Amino acid sequence: MLDPLPVKGVRFAAIEAGLRYRDRPDLLLIEAAEGTAVGGVLTRSAVPGHPVPWCREVVARGRARAVIANAGTANVFRGEEGDRAVRAEAKAVADAIGCRMEEVLVASTGVIGQRLPVERIEAAVPDLVAALAPDGIETAAAAIMTTDTFPKWASRRADIAGRPVTVTGIAKGSGMIAPDMATMLAFVATDALLPAPLVQRLVEEGADQSFNAITVDGDASTSDTLLLLATGKAGNPMPQSADDPALAGFRQALFAVLKDLALMVVKDGEGATKLVEIRVDGAESDASARRIGLEIANSPLVKTAIAGGDANWGRVLMAIGNAGEKVDLPRIGVAFGGFPVARNGGAVPDLDEAPIDAHLKGREILIEATVGIGPGKAAVWTCDLTHGYIDINADYRS
């Protein structure tokens, strides 16, 4: 994996605060220069973790100076105490770096329902601030890992009206992953100069094609958070609107970073042995295509078939039928690895199974489904469902 690129106006630090994990960093601080605009997408869970409503308010104001994130305890379902802990974290960071509490974003990932040892966070903040540096992004990514098996980062370069800009993101997540985000935390920073509403719009668009198009086990979490910080230090001309042609390259770079991170999360899905891409077309709309794709991607029967290398298109068909979307049965087709197995409402006769079986032995699987209604299309990603998932989840108190 390529090294992550530093971003002008952003510094990182990670430290071992001993919140739950031992012998590894578990507390991350991202500091962003004054004037940083922020956008974000957060879980839609009806029982969000305590950091989530706090972040929603910060994001709504469009300005941020820091992100403090811990791994080990998710600070969920703790009543008043949980809300107080969030404010205490924000205050400790604000006091240490010299900004307002309301400019500090907070995130937590880990076990639900246990108390966050906020006093240890407060005690660690001075050392964290002292350690802030433009590099150290890899250690930052490692500090927020829970069941992840590898730290996740991605970077791209682009330009806006001729000025070079950089986009770098880190993320964590492997189980409890579904669209509407998941205990998935993703922090993306850029030095591009962008107005806050545009930052918000870009992160929402980007989320739809990346984090909202992945699923590991269909279980969206209480704490999903995707934040995009734009420091403005690249000094590009301020874009006029979301459609400003000068943004084309930047948008591409941002979406590529988000997609890289999202696919890393899926590949790290608990127990995953294969990355599965599901492309749906012919749907009534793109949103309809995505719902169909996710129905296929969330089907335990499809996912176990993939795990077993079985080109079981009957199960794919079954999932298509369950999505609650408009489909035209006599025009449905399904293909594995580009090889059609079902077409125009029936099985492909005299199918040569050899190339299909070979494809399914691989680690990157492609399933295509066409449903015969309209122009809608979408791509979603998931992983297979294996014994590894059972091993991990019948044991991990999270």
Place this chain on the structure above:
Amino acid sequence: MLDPLPVKGVRFAAIEAGLRYRDRPDLLLIEAAEGTAVGGVLTRSAVPGHPVPWCREVVARGRARAVIANAGTANVFRGEEGDRAVRAEAKAVADAIGCRMEEVLVASTGVIGQRLPVERIEAAVPDLVAALAPDGIETAAAAIMTTDTFPKWASRRADIAGRPVTVTGIAKGSGMIAPDMATMLAFVATDALLPAPLVQRLVEEGADQSFNAITVDGDASTSDTLLLLATGKAGNPMPQSADDPALAGFRQALFAVLKDLALMVVKDGEGATKLVEIRVDGAESDASARRIGLEIANSPLVKTAIAGGDANWGRVLMAIGNAGEKVDLPRIGVAFGGFPVARNGGAVPDLDEAPIDAHLKGREILIEATVGIGPGKAAVWTCDLTHGYIDINADYRS
């Protein structure tokens, strides 16, 4: 398990037609007397198996004389050929027993996408008809098994206005099970005299509290079918309406049979080691409570925790948050086996885990969730998610 009770006016037969399975009966015929009223609930899949639209038409007319059902091939996604096969089956039975094609219900369960060897069914019909008898219900139940590990039947007695009536049902299903029915076939017969619209209403009500309240893996199938045949041979006074007090005992008996069958299906869930009942109250409505219950019941993280004997209420909370239903976070409570683990929006302090751990070691688990909004409540059932599920489904071409 108690022996099933014969039903006046109903005869059963099962035979080995060699459709896919060897050395076991795989074709079932149920014959019902002239004058039998029928009601039914069928899959809502957008890609239903070929028997499904045929049954929908028969059920809409309210009259039936027979059900022919095979195991091994589901006759799904076969185009014109699949529809022709259904008509051929109906015709063969109609000719043999002397009724109209349109009075013959058809069902198939098994692999999706493969051709149904209808000529073997046609060839077997005369022997089937010759074997019709009022008993032999257990063999009938065995004839429709696929991944089931045991044949499923249930009976109850009741009376309508003093006349004794009997209700007996058979069912099959273990994987690919979710509400909106599943490859789940259930055929229930009674000798009660009921008008067809009432039969339909009773079976719909009953389905909501039984088959539509169970899930094994969240994957509803293409072929779910629940049929209720009422022969009228008990000679009871015809009830005037659905609310006729004379029906109270019958309704109870019918729902008990449906629930017995539905719970048998869940207990036979692929890889299941535990039956899990989830009771939700405090929801906005009963339907809302059920959706919350099913979100919990379908969560791979909840189901693996149960498999591991882990009282992981955080995952239950996570699932509650994902149901898309109204909940009041500070009033949420969760209990395992009647022991509260979370109450009024927070963890129960100083929790004695011993009785809870003991409960979770058992084979019947109770999870209760209250969500603090209104009077809505519901109960749903599922099973745990184990290595057994992976073993079965990474291998079975279905």
